[in-house]
Amino acid sequence: MSLRLAVLGAGAVGGSVLDLAGDYGHDVVAFADSSSSAVDPAGLDPSAVHDRKERDGVVGEAAPEAVFDADYDVLVEATPTTLGDAEPGFSHVERALADDRHVVLANKGPVAERYADLRALEAESEGTVQFEAAVGGAIPVLSTISDLGAPHVTAARGVLNGTANFILSRMAAEGLDYEHVLAEAQDLGVAEADPTFDVDGIDAALKFVILANVLSDGETEYALDDAEVEGIRNVPGTALDLAAEDGRTVRLIGEATADGVRVAPRLIPQGSALSVTGTQNIVQLETKHAGQLNISGRGAGGPETATAVLSDVSRLE
Amino acid sequence: MSAQDLDGGSDAETDGSGEMPKPHTIRLELVDEPGQLLAALKPISDNGGNLLSIFHERGSLTPRGHIPVEVDLECPPDRFERIVEALREAGVNVIRAGAEHFGEEVMVILVGDIVDSDLSDTLHRIESSADATLQDLSLSAREGTDEASSARLRLAVRSGRVDETLSVVRDLAAEKGLHVVEPLAEGSQ
Ligand SMILES: NC(=O)c1ccc[n+]([C@@H]2O[C@H](COP(=O)([O-])OP(=O)(O)OC[C@H]3O[C@@H](n4cnc5c(N)ncnc54)[C@H](OP(=O)(O)O)[C@@H]3O)[C@@H](O)[C@H]2O)c1
Numbered sequence: 001m002s003l004r005l006a007v008l009g010a011g012a013v014g015g016s017v018l019d020l021a022g023d024y025g026h027d028v029v030a031f032a033d034s035s036s037s038a039v040d041p042a043g044l045d046p047s048a049v050h051d052r053k054e055r056d057g058v059v060g061e062a063a064p065e066a067v068f069d070a071d072y073d074v075l076v077e078a079t080p081t082t083l084g085d086a087e088p089g090f091s092h093v094e095r096a097l098a099d100d101r102h103v104v105l106a107n108k109g110p111v112a113e114r115y116a117d118l119r120a121l122e123a124e125s126e127g128t129v130q131f132e133a134a135v136g137g138a139i140p141v142l143s144t145i146s147d148l149g150a151p152h153v154t155a156a157r158g159v160l161n162g163t164a165n166f167i168l169s170r171m172a173a174e175g176l177d178y179e180h181v182l183a184e185a186q187d188l189g190v191a192e193a194d195p196t197f198d199v200d201g202i203d204a205a206l207k208f209v210i211l212a213n214v215l216s217d218g219e220t221e222y223a224l225d226d227a228e229v230e231g232i233r234n235v236p237g238t239a240l241d242l243a244a245e246d247g248r249t250v251r252l253i254g255e256a257t258a259d260g261v262r263v264a265p266r267l268i269p270q271g272s273a274l275s276v277t278g279t280q281n282i283v284q285l286e287t288k289h290a291g292q293l294n295i296s297g298r299g300a301g302g303p304e305t306a307t308a309v310l311s312d313v314s315r316l317e
Numbered sequence: 318m319s320a321q322d323l324d325g326g327s328d329a330e331t332d333g334s335g336e337m338p339k340p341h342t343i344r345l346e347l348v349d350e351p352g353q354l355l356a357a358l359k360p361i362s363d364n365g366g367n368l369l370s371i372f373h374e375r376g377s378l379t380p381r382g383h384i385p386v387e388v389d390l391e392c393p394p395d396r397f398e399r400i401v402e403a404l405r406e407a408g409v410n411v412i413r414a415g416a417e418h419f420g421e422e423v424m425v426i427l428v429g430d431i432v433d434s435d436l437s438d439t440l441h442r443i444e445s446s447a448d449a450t451l452q453d454l455s456l457s458a459r460e461g462t463d464e465a466s467s468a469r470l471r472l473a474v475r476s477g478r479v480d481e482t483l484s485v486v487r488d489l490a491a492e493k494g495l496h497v498v499e500p501l502a503e504g505s506q
Binding site: 157177178234236238239241242245246248253264267274 | 424425426428455457458459462464465466467468469471496498499500501
């Protein structure tokens with residue numbers, strides 16, 4: 001069945017959803033950035049919209065809110081992740097659910113910071129909320145948990161920030177210091193100009209908070225404030241040297257367990273499943289009856305994240 | 318994990334160092350009567366043992382209605398059997414006795430001004446308050462850079478007390494302005 005998508009956010013993720021929706025048999029009928037929107041009930045032409053954005057810095061003539069008046073089945077929320085009240089993403093979701101539409105989020109804010117509010121709105125709506133893309137990009141973490149059943153998964157841990165992992169694994173492999181590798185990562189586009197969210201562990205913590213919310217299955221609500229978070233700025237090359245001498249290495253590891261959420265640089269054996277290199281991500285699920293499951297892959301990027309968004313959309317059919 | 322390594326290590330040490338005192342844990346069952354504990358401890362000191370700590374879980378009773386007590390002591394290797402014997406001769410019920418209690422190994426890395434923060438004080442306090450034994454220590458500093466230096470500590474910890482040890486290390490590090498890179502215990506295979 002072909003579904004009509006309304007996409008909020010015209011960045012790496014929203015733009016890729018626009019490009020790839022056709023490949024999944026869906027149409028993007030509305031598309032917005034921060035100041036404008038384009039609406040076409042027959043489906044938007046991706047290249048025309050991209051050209052317009054590139055040329056004029058807008059995607060169309062209408063105001064962003066016009067998206068909500070379009071005839072759509074699923075709202076794709078891909079605006080920037082914000083902390084605290086998770087706005088404007090949260091209000092976007094609220095609006096769509098009030099109109100009994102489905103919502104698929106790439107934005108981590110509403111699921112990490114206002115999980116109970118979100119679930120309460122969902123309960124009153126005909127629409128549902130899905131957010132596979134918010135945790136680990138293309139890696140099917142949440143759908144795996146849903147297949148297993150949250151009560152059968154006792155913990156999730158792993159590496160869910162490619163930028164921090166790139167920096168640590170390069171420091172370890174090349175014997176370079178943090179500042180040097182950070183600058184290199186920025187040149188390569190792996191780290192942003194302001195890398196705070198990534199290197200201070202906040203991005204990873206948001207993902208593990210989301211995992212904790214999913215695993216706790218409504219019993220306890222977690223938000224970023226409940227997480228114990230330490231980034232990688234205090235891991236010098238000397239620590240990596242000492243770890244390597246002993247067959248170990250250091251990775252920014254997140255954990256969502258019965259004890260709560262924690263993100264910190266941790267010593268792990270070299271060559272172990274969690275010691276992924278570069279921007280690779282990995283999640284390890286601890287199951288009650290079936291031991292550990294490891295899933296790894298690309299945790300970020302436009303097409304990768306859009307793939308997770310469109311898998312969520314396909315689950316609605 | 319390294320019960321085996323550790324045993325290997327301590328055997329080698331014993332061979333080389335003859336009379337070096339070794340830590341031991343003894344589990345006793347005492348009858349709930351005044352003076353029992355003191356009576357139980359006397360054979361230890363009488364036979365060259367040095368009491369390190371006594372752990373007595375208040376309120377908990379064994380199935381037979383006795384009070385379980387865990388005693389940590391240090392003695393030269395050749396004295397240990399004699400101490401256990403003396404306890405039994407004195408009518409004390411010795412449930413378990415052995416040197417195997419430092420059953421786990423923990424690796425941590427401390428980062429910061431290692432030397433200025435008085436490393437030997439740090440190590441000493443970890444050993445005394447966490448009941449851990451330092452197995453080895455490595456330092457790393459990069460000359461001519463402003464990168465922080467690091468110290469790698471390998472600690473032998475008694476079974477089941479890894480979390481406690483890590484929390485002692487964390488608190489000490491916080492007090493001294495150091496950062497700790499902790500090991501990930503589970504799921505790291
Ligand atoms: N990139 C990834 O790999 C990845 C992976 C997983 C999850 N995510 C999440 O997905 C979301 C989007 O990420 P991204 O990388 O695509 O971000 P991005 O490239 O920074 O794009 C954000 C887009 O949101 C638009 N926007 C901002 N406020 C808006 C509003 N009020 N209404 C409508 N549009 C608004 C921006 O408009 P302008 O163009 O006008 O500025 C921009 O087009 C974020 O929440 C991110 O955390 C990203």
